[in-house]
Amino acid sequence: MSARVLLVGIGGLGPWVLERLVRSDAVGGVVAADVDGARAAAVAGGTRLGTTLERRPVAVEATALDLMDADAVARLLQEREIDLIVQAGSLLPVQRWWSIAALPDAGPRLQRAGLGPWLALQLLLPLSLARAIERCGWQGTLLNLSYPDAVNAVIARTTAVTPAGAGNVSLLAAAVRQAVAEQEGCRPDEVEVALSTHYAHVRWAMGGGERPRRHGVLRVLRDGADLTDRLDPFELLRRGGALIPWGEASHPLTAASVVRHVELLLGERAGAEHMPGPCGLVGGYPVRVGRDGVVVDPPPGTTVDALRVVQEETQQEDGIAAIAADGTVTFTDEAAEQMRSLFGAASAELHPDDVEEQARRLLAALDGFGTGGAATAPLRNSTNRK
Ligand SMILES: NC(=O)c1ccc[n+]([C@@H]2O[C@H](COP(=O)([O-])OP(=O)(O)OC[C@H]3O[C@@H](n4cnc5c(N)ncnc54)[C@H](O)[C@@H]3O)[C@@H](O)[C@H]2O)c1
Structure with a gap:
């Protein structure tokens, strides 16, 4: 049986995954989705043309999809009869992060903090997707690419979904x-x-x-x-x-x-x-x-x-002290200290209900970071919560 795959997140990695999926004999159709529907359409259009050129019998569609919209996710899963989801959506602005990681002063501190303190930016979309899946009762497989080493544990502890992972x-x-x-x-x-x-x-x-x-x-x-x-x-x-x-x-x-x-x-x-x-x-x-x-x-x-x-x-x-049974993530003292020295403030923990708020604060911290190796605008309204 050839399966129908939903690939969400047509950013840097997504187009490469799409090109490979449409050439797999296990896959009969792919829906390429992104909050930026125009980008998904442009990328899927090129991929579809490639399959026409190669005479591959695979259906390639594109759609706009906001992973934060549970109703839209449920509708799409049902209408397109999806068997498997590959989740490559992310809020972490990878290029911005790497530009800080390349700075001689800030880079080593960012590495010492690990990827853990950035968890909210990696977790928000797959967690929202898992909650939508749980709500609509879809029974297929979720393959999550966003920091699965930590994200999958939080999702499995807070929803009825147990994702698979890839990479790393x-x-x-x-x-x-x-x-x-x-x-x-x-x-x-x-x-x-x-x-x-x-x-x-x-x-x-x-x-x-x-x-x-x-x-x-x-x-x-x-x-x-x-x-x-x-x-x-x-x-x-x-x-x-x-x-x-x-x-x-x-x-x-x-x-x-x-x-x-x-x-x-x-x-x-x-x-x-x-x-x-x-x-x-x-x-x-x-x-x-x-x-x-x-x-x-x-x-x-x-x-x-x-x-x-x-x-x-x-x-x-990697900056994570523990992930509790209720999905609450505690960051290590070392990670919190490095993040504080870089951005002026840091959270000591992440509760599953606060993921969106913490993601917003992390994005503001990245935006406010100057290229001279010091934060130009420390995190506003942030508390070092226990
Ligand atoms: N497991 C691995 O080995 C591995 C390797 C590389 C990248 N990754 C992960 O894959 C993910 C994607 O990486 P990338 O470099 O392509 O990132 P990217 O920022 O280039 O792409 C992310 C995409 O998500 C989309 N998006 C943002 N908000 C959305 C929403 N609400 N609904 C739907 N789509 C939304 C963006 O429009 C963008 O196209 C990241 O989490 C990254 O860490 C994992």
């Missing part, structure tokens, strides 16, 4: 396989790895922020032979991370991870992969993915629970 640990696992193959002088398909890594590992392996205390390399096999003990795990992550391109250049790679997961989620046979934020868990894990869902699949010698504990510890290195 999935990219690092492929990169480590390739790095091992280069070292061993063999082909990447002869190498199997099992990693349990958080986004904090991916960021460090790619050259940003501090080295996490735990490495998360669980097993490395070449043609079934176990190489794990003779490899330096941190060195391996670093060499893998160096293979992952920075910024927009990584979009084709992330799109490859998305399509791999989409095909497993829709396909007849389950397969082994790596996924950030599976089953409502914090961080990334080895998983088995299939039409019946996602199962965390640790190698012999460890358990899901042991991995979960390590990932919850590692998220602190």
